[in-house]
Amino acid sequence: MPADLLLTGGRLVNVLSGEVYPAEVAVLGSRIAGISATSGVYQAQRTLDLGGQFLAPGFIDAHVHIESSLLTPAEFAGAVLPCGTTAVVSDPHEIANVHGLDGIRYMLGASDGLDLRVFVMLSSCVPATDMETSGAALDAAALASLLAEPRVLGIAELMNYPGLIAGAPDMVAKALLGHRARLRLDGHAPLVTGQALQAYAAAGVASDHESVAAAEALEKLRSGMQVLIREGSTAKNLDALLPIVTERNGRFCSFSTDDKQPDDLVHEGHLDHSLRRAIASGLDPLLALRMVTINTARHYGLNDLGAIAPGYLADMVTFADPRDLRVTRTFAGGRLVADSRRLLVPQRSTTPPPRNHVSAPGLSLASFALPATARRARVIEMVPEQIVTRAVTLEVPVSDGYAIADPARDLLKIAVVERHHGTGNTGVGLLKGFGLRAGALASTFAHDSHNIVVIGTSDDEMLLAVQTIVAIGGGLAAVRGGEVLGTLPLPIAGLMSDQPFETVRADMVRLLEIARELGCAHANPYMAMAFLALPVIPELKITDKGLVDVTAFKLVSPFDTTGAAEMPR
């Protein structure tokens, strides 16, 4: 019988043999039926002449949080398919912190049937700590209920690496869960080296995407971990790590994006951006392509993905020039889904999201009051372009016994308002380095518990910003005086929009302009804000329960009552 589609005139990038040669590829249904170096061997209903372009397997993102795009899985698919990405290994960690298993089930349901293959690693650290109030908690037994899902590939990044290394029972239980199911364990071990790394790897953790230095990455590769070289919107490790990749060890390296914002998806692209940067830096194009195809597929046991070979799923891309790799066509399951970076097949899902809870009962101006119990306060100081912060101790202005913001000195107030369970918890602190000179910004995209984080120049504006967030049912908001300057509603878990990609991007662009007008110089203030609530990244963070000294791993007072003698001036 004739095939459905015959691709002629292409140069096949065979990532298995490491060769490029002219070949015709016959597709039947969703799979490759056969490949022939000579023409006339296969017949098909339709023939497409690739005009001498290269034909390579579709790209696979080895580690991504789809929620970071602020898009539904369908809209995310629509955004990345034209970039050549045809599969992602995702960790639904953000929505899991909001909705638990229902969140993961939503991501599975909402990605079912898309042209993008969405695989899922089961989020292993929900919540990240007990110093915050998350929407849900997932223990090993809860994760076990999803292990049999066909698109579940293992256990997601085991971020509590100190716990796993120390043999904490809950982390060990989650690791064993993966092992018993013969599935993969993903790692997250920033700066972990030596014996600690050996212990972490000995628990069976088989990948890591947190290396920032070449030596660190090479040590992980030597220790049996797939090195996922991350190039996202915030964390960019490609330049630092690329020097370790060789023809000989390259099979144990992959590319990932981790977190990528809508605007970056438009301006940079997705994995194609990593490929272009790597190849421009001198990496052999075939080696680079293997890092987004066969290497990642084989690591995760996806034995019919990542190559163009008979029986493999017909996920493919074309491009004209490997030295400036611009994807011209994307095929998913044998279907042309994008051409000239334009999506041809709308990506849709009818899976309803879980009911979102964004409430702050009893919230008032008093919620943001910060009674000054000492002259000197512990202040979160942001570090440009980093998600770590510094803990600094400063004298702060006091009015009527309350510490207040001082925008002229770039001293702002920050609060995290619990929004999942109506506890009324509000943690309040002081922040330096955000740069807002007027108004307030608020967001429910706040790692990892995704409460409402708000930063403002006055309590009134902070209250309005949070009220606005509650009113829109979660999302992002900017206010000044009594005026709401802009919002981006994120009704799905307070994390994702229900709007099309382009709408989200336009709204986001406008919100970023507003933030700049308000004086904030961060490239993406909302992304920067999101990490201020993450109490596993040093040094000083804030949750709904209060200020967290991450180094000491405990809640601390916003004021320093230990006496001026211990404080540097």
Add this chain to the structure above:
Amino acid sequence: MPADLLLTGGRLVNVLSGEVYPAEVAVLGSRIAGISATSGVYQAQRTLDLGGQFLAPGFIDAHVHIESSLLTPAEFAGAVLPCGTTAVVSDPHEIANVHGLDGIRYMLGASDGLDLRVFVMLSSCVPATDMETSGAALDAAALASLLAEPRVLGIAELMNYPGLIAGAPDMVAKALLGHRARLRLDGHAPLVTGQALQAYAAAGVASDHESVAAAEALEKLRSGMQVLIREGSTAKNLDALLPIVTERNGRFCSFSTDDKQPDDLVHEGHLDHSLRRAIASGLDPLLALRMVTINTARHYGLNDLGAIAPGYLADMVTFADPRDLRVTRTFAGGRLVADSRRLLVPQRSTTPPPRNHVSAPGLSLASFALPATARRARVIEMVPEQIVTRAVTLEVPVSDGYAIADPARDLLKIAVVERHHGTGNTGVGLLKGFGLRAGALASTFAHDSHNIVVIGTSDDEMLLAVQTIVAIGGGLAAVRGGEVLGTLPLPIAGLMSDQPFETVRADMVRLLEIARELGCAHANPYMAMAFLALPVIPELKITDKGLVDVTAFKLVSPFDTTGAAEMPR
């Protein structure tokens, strides 16, 4: 806590990073606890100084029929562990043809707890054809009952490649069985190329060990199949295939032995022999070592085997010189099991074999009679060093209306006596090229149905040889006149001895001497005989049902009644 064992003074062969460097390796229980490039980091109960030797992962045979060693799994383990082989991917195809599921269960049971890790692919072609009487038949449903066994890795070599390519329902059912369980399908596609190969690979067949030419192997690699380069007792493909292996594609190549006789295990070794030959031929030692370690482990989804890395099973070997790779020590699960090629830990199993059936009721001299219905007979002509035969048509001596042997012309009689079900089936034919000048040889090791194959210079001697086989309950026998010259009983399925490796080897050596004394010049007449009963290898073979024209795939008369005009003289 201290580790159990610390290996110091070794040079670690890191097959992941492709590097060799001094390192200390700490072992706890059966696994690697940690590795350190500097000493003093790990403490252990016991320390072993490797004195500068190389430390590499234990070797994995990608495809082997243990039965071909004539040894039980335990004795096989004892024979190969000192050679550095610590794991095998086995196909219990021989015993499956005799005992069906009970045979596979026996191999699983008898290999349980050995220091050699025996993985099992489920035999997919039992029986090979319906032109023979096998001991058992296995359909997809039968195989399904063993899929959940932890050591079952997939479906064994799909030898009926014409059937699978044509979409034969039973073959498709077996392929689907493997796919649905996300397990591997092994291939067997000698000389299959072009569209036929594409169709075979498209069914998801992911390996092949039958390539005899470089171009054939490269085409298979390009098509997504792991190329298993076989170097066994009979089939030796290493020299022909090695030229295709490069740094770039080597990850998709592995070594296998397929079938190896006891004597060869002593004189050559096992996978270490392949390594020595490959390295002597110029293959980079690290690349060669990857072909018996990480490449094979990853292909079969054995994610904690094939490398020395934290959390991996501590299966390791040491050797002094990679250019002449002689294994000096073998560690299995952290335990030193062989030193200086001597087994330190006896390999034992108490699993009882299935009850063996070797009977030939009603057998008499008349069973071997060959009434001459025409002047010219179809004769099986052996091809030196090959398992293929030629079909030739010859005038044969006739006495009292019966065709008889003529040893002076190297024309012998051959018969296959059904031995499983007491059917009384006896196929009788004529054979050229075996070389026997007196007596008869018989064996129950007769591919694939393992009936009794007997070759003789007279019917009396053939009868005695078969009676001897029945008397010893299966095995090998040589007779002359009324005298039994020698036997090697194979009471386990008529395939394997219950005796120690050295006894089996000594018996085999003696039987080979006897065969030589009887005039047979084949290196191993019993191995050569075994393939004469295999009706899937061209051109003319014999089963208990009679002579098989393999090219026409049908049973034929031993006599040519089509008339002399069609016969070449």
